[in-house]
Amino acid sequence: MRCVPLLLVFLACGDPQATLLRAVRPVVGVDGACTLVPDRRDDPREIVGRLHCWGDGETRARPRPDVSPDILRDLAVGNPSCAVQVSTERLLCWGPNESGQIGDSTREARARATRVTSVGVPLRRPRVSRFGERGFACAPGDDGALRCWGAGERGQLGDGRRRDRTIPTPVRALELEGEEPLPLDADSVALGAAHACARRVGGPGLVCWGANDRGQLGDGTFTDREVPTRVRLPGLAPDGTPVQAGDGVPPVDVLSVAAGRAHTCAVVTRPGDGLAQAGVLCWGENGLGQLGDGSPGPPERAPRFVRGLETEGELTAAATFLPLALGQDHGCAAVPRREGLGALGADTELWCWGAAAEQQTGLAGGALPSPEAVRVALPDGVGVVGTPSLGRAHGCVQLVDLEVAEGAFDAGGTRFGCWGANDLGQLGDGSTLASRRPQRVLGLPTEPLEP
Numbered sequence: 001m002r003c004v005p006l007l008l009v010f011l012a013c014g015d016p017q018a019t020l021l022r023a024v025r026p027v028v029g030v031d032g033a034c035t036l037v038p039d040r041r042d043d044p045r046e047i048v049g050r051l052h053c054w055g056d057g058e059t060r061a062r063p064r065p066d067v068s069p070d071i072l073r074d075l076a077v078g079n080p081s082c083a084v085q086v087s088t089e090r091l092l093c094w095g096p097n098e099s100g101q102i103g104d105s106t107r108e109a110r111a112r113a114t115r116v117t118s119v120g121v122p123l124r125r126p127r128v129s130r131f132g133e134r135g136f137a138c139a140p141g142d143d144g145a146l147r148c149w150g151a152g153e154r155g156q157l158g159d160g161r162r163r164d165r166t167i168p169t170p171v172r173a174l175e176l177e178g179e180e181p182l183p184l185d186a187d188s189v190a191l192g193a194a195h196a197c198a199r200r201v202g203g204p205g206l207v208c209w210g211a212n213d214r215g216q217l218g219d220g221t222f223t224d225r226e227v228p229t230r231v232r233l234p235g236l237a238p239d240g241t242p243v244q245a246g247d248g249v250p251p252v253d254v255l256s257v258a259a260g261r262a263h264t265c266a267v268v269t270r271p272g273d274g275l276a277q278a279g280v281l282c283w284g285e286n287g288l289g290q291l292g293d294g295s296p297g298p299p300e301r302a303p304r305f306v307r308g309l310e311t312e313g314e315l316t317a318a319a320t321f322l323p324l325a326l327g328q329d330h331g332c333a334a335v336p337r338r339e340g341l342g343a344l345g346a347d348t349e350l351w352c353w354g355a356a357a358e359q360q361t362g363l364a365g366g367a368l369p370s371p372e373a374v375r376v377a378l379p380d381g382v383g384v385v386g387t388p389s390l391g392r393a394h395g396c397v398q399l400v401d402l403e404v405a406e407g408a409f410d411a412g413g414t415r416f417g418c419w420g421a422n423d424l425g426q427l428g429d430g431s432t433l434a435s436r437r438p439q440r441v442l443g444l445p446t447e448p449l450e451p
Contacts, residue, residue: 025047025386025387025389025398026389026396026397026398026416026418026441027075027076027077027389028077028327028389028390028391028394028395028396029055029056029077029078029079029081029130029391030078030079030130030131030328030391030392031055031056031391031392031394031421031424031426032053032054032055032056032058032077032391032424032425032426033053033054033055033077033389033391033396033418033426033428033441034051034052034053034054034064034075034077034081035049035052035053035061035075035416035444036048036049036050036051036052036072036073036075036083037049037050037052037063037444037445039071047073048071048072048073048086049071049072050063050065050069050070050071050072051063051064051065051067051068051072051075051083052064052443052444053067053077054425054426054427054428054441054443055391055394055424055425055426055427055428056424056425057424057425058425058428059425059428059429059430059431059432060425060428060429060430060441060442060443061428061441061442061443061444062443066111066112067094067111067112067113068083068085068092068094068112068113070085070086070087070092070113071085071086071087072084072085072086072092073086074124074125074126076126076127076128076137077128077130078095078128078129078130078135079095079096079101079128079129079130079132079135080093080094080095080096080097080101080102080110080128080135080137080150081093081094081095081128082094082116082126082128082137082139083113083126084123084124084126085113089122090115090116090118090122091103091115091116091122091123091124091126091139092113092114092115092116093110093113093114093116093126093137094110094111094112094113094114095109095110095135096109096135097109097110098134099134099135099136099150099151099152099164100149100150100151100164100165100166100167101128101129101134101135101136101137101149101150101151102114102116103116103117103137103149103150103166103167103168104116104117104166104167105117105166105167106166107166116139116149116167116168117166117167117168119141119147119167119168121141121142121143122141122142123139123140123141123147123168124139124140124141124142125139125140125187126138126139127139127189127190127191127196128191129150129151129156129191129192129193129194130191130193130328130391130392131192131193131260131261131328131392132151132192132193132194132261134150134151134153134194135150135151136148136149136150136151136152136156136157136191136194137149137150137191138171138189138191138196139168140187140189141168144201145170145171146158146170146171146184146189146198147168147169147170147171148165148168148169148171148196149165149166149167149168149169150164150165151164151194152164152165153194154194154195154210154211154224155209155210155211155224155225155226155227156191156194156195156196156209156210156211157169157171157210158171158172158196158209158210158226158227158228159171159172159226159227160172160226160227161226162226171184171196171198171209171228172227172228173228174200174207174227174228174229174230184198184199184200184201184207184228185198185199185200185201188254188256188257189257190257190258190259190264190326191259192210192211192216192259192260192261192262192263192264193211193261193262194210194211195208195209195210195211195212195216195217195259195262195264196208196209196210196259197209197217197231197257197259197264197266198228198257199254199257205230205231205233205251205254206218206230206231206233206254206257206266207228207229207230207231208225208228208229208231208264209225209226209227209228209229210224210225211224211262212224212225213262214262214263214284214285214299215283215284215285215299215300215301215302216259216262216263216264216283216284216285216299217229217231217264218231218232218233218264218283218284218301218302218303219231219232219301220232220301220302221301222299222301231264231266231283231303232245232302232303233245233251233252233254233266233268233281233303234251234252234281234302234303235249235250235251235252235271236249236252236270242304242305250271251271252268252269252270252271252279252281253268253269253270253271254266254267254268255267255268255269255278255322256324258324258325258326258331259326260284260285260290260326260327260328260329260330260331261285261328261329262284262285262299263282263283263284263285263286263290263291263326263329264282264283264284264326265280265281265282265283265291265306265324265326265331266280266281266282266303266324267279267280267322267324267333268280268281278322279305279306279309279322280292280305280306280309280322280324280331280333281303281304281305281306282303282304282305282306282331283300283301283302283303283304284299284300285299285329286298286299286300287299288329288330288354288355288369289353289354289355289369289370289371289372290329290330290331290353290354290355291304291306292306292307292308292331292353292354292370292371292372292373293305293306293307293371293372294307294371294372295371296369296371306331306333306353306372306373307371307372307373308351308353308372308373308374309322309333309335309351309373322334322335323386323387323388324387325387325388325389325390325395326390327354327355327360327390327391327392327393327394327395328355328390328391328392328393329354329355330352330353330354330355330356330360330361330390330393331352331353331354331390332350332351332352332353332361332376332388332390332395332397333350333351333352333373333388334348334349334350334351334384334386334387334388334397335348335349335350335351336348336349348383348384348385349375349376349378349383349384350362350375350376350378350384350388350397350438351373351374351375351376352370352373352374352376352395353370353371353372353373353374354369354370355369355393356368356369356370357369357393358393358394358420358421358434359419359420359421359434359435359436360390360393360394360395360419360420360421361374361376362374362375362376362377362419362436362437363436364436365434365436376419376436376437376438377436377437378399378417378437378438379437381401381402382399382400382401382402383399383400383402384397384398384399384400385397385398385399385400386398391420391426392421393420393421393426394418394419394420394421394422394426394427395418395419395420396416396417396418396438396441397416397417397418397438398415398416398417399415399416399417399438400415415440415441416428416440416441416444417438417439417440417441418438418439418441419435419436419437419438419439420434420435420436421434422434422435427439427441428441428442428443429441429442430442
C-alpha cells in the first residue's frame with residue numbers, strides 16, 4: 001500500500017482519490033469561517049452540502065445542524081450569514097438583525113437559518129457585509145435585479161434613501177446623462193462595511209454606492225452616494241502604465257471586484273486583450289497599506305495598481321485570471337508561479353498586502369504593514385486552488401499537493417489551509433496560535449457524509 005503526503009502534514013494511504021473530500025470553498029467571516037460538506041447524494045458538479053464552521057471560539061471545524069440541518073448552497077458568512085436552501089430554492093439568513101439584515105421583516109436576531117421575505121422571484125448568490133457595526137446584505141433575483149436589505153444610513157442599499165430596510169429592496173440602475181439606465185451585474189457584487197460595488201451589464205465600467213468617507217467608491221470624491229456612481233477607472237498606455245482615460249484611451253475592463261472595510265479592489269485587463277493579462281486596482285483607505293501601491297498614507301479617491309504582482313507595466317503577464325479577496329485591512333490574490341504555468345491551475349502562489357500585525361499577509365507576527373504584495377510561504381510541493389477568502393485578520397484557501405494534483409485536482413482532492421490571527425480558533429487547527437503559514441483545518445470529514 002502506497003502512502004502519499006496530502007498538502008500539509010498528514011498522510012493518506014492507498015488510493016488518494018478514494019479518501020479525499022470533494023473540494024468546497026472555505027467562506028471566511030470576521031473571526032471565523034464555514035464550508036459546505038457534501039453528502040453522497042450530491043451532484044459533484046455543484047458546491048452544495050451541510051454547514052460546518054470553525055473560529056469564533058471553536059478551534060476545530062464542527063457541523064452546525066443547530067443553525068441549519070439542510071443541504072445548502074451559495075454560502076456567505078458575515079453580518080448576517082446567508083445560504084440558499086437546496087430543497088426549496090429559498091434564501092435563508094441567520095445572525096444579528098438589529099438593522100433588519102436577516103430580511104425577514106423583523107429586527108429579531110436569528111440563531112437558526114430563517115427564510116428571507118419573498119419578493120416574488122428566487123434570490124441567489126447572496127453577498128453580506130462583515131466589518132461594520134451594522135450589517136446589510138444583497139442578492140440577485142432570477143429577474144436580474146439586485147436587491148439589498150439591512151442597514152442603510154450611509155446609502156449602502158443603493159435605493160436612493162438613507163434608511164434601513166427589513167425586506168429585500170431593488171438597487172437603482174446607474175443613470176447617466178444621454179444613456180439608458182443599465183442594470184448591474186448581480187454576479188459580480190462586493191460589500192464592505194458600509195459600501196457596495198458591482199459591474200455594469202451591457203456597458204463598460206464599475207459602479208459603487210454607500211459610504212465614501214475614505215474614498216472607497218473611487219469616484220474622485222469623499223461624498224457618500226445613495227445610488228450607484230461610476231468608478232473613475234484609468235486607461236493603460238502601450239507599456240502597461242496607467243494613464244487618464246479619455247481622448248481615445250478607453251478605461252480598463254473589470255473582471256471582478258472585492259471590498260474590505262473601507263477600501264475596494266478590482267481585477268482589470270487592458271480593453272480588447274481578453275484575459276491575456278490582468279492586474280489589481282485598489283482605492284480607499286490606505287493607512288495600513290491596504291491599496292498595495294507601495295506607500296501607506298492617506299485615503300485615495302482614485303484607483304491605484306497593487307505593486308508586486310506585475311510582470312509587464314502594471315499587469316501580470318499570461319495570467320488568465322487573478323482570484324482576488326479582501327479582508328478588513330488586507331488583500332490577497334492567487335497568481336501563477338513566475339516560472340510556472342501561464343494559465344491559472346494548481347501551480348499557483350498566494351500573494352498578500354496590507355495590515356500584517358497578526359500575520360495575515362504571511363509575515364512574522366508584529367510586522368509592519370506590507371505596502372506591496374508579498375508571497376505567503378507554502379509547504380514545498382503545495383499549490384493554491386481557487387479564490388482565497390479573508391476575514392478581519394486571517395484567511396483560508398484551498399490547497400493541493402502538486403505531486404498528485406493531476407489526478408486529485410480533477411477529483412476535488414484539496415484541503416483547506418488557514419493563516420493569520422488565531423485567538424478565536426480562526427485557523428481551525430485545534431490551537432489558538434497565530435501562523436504566517438497556512439495550517440490544515442481539523443474536524444472536516446475526509447469522505448462525503450452519509451445522507
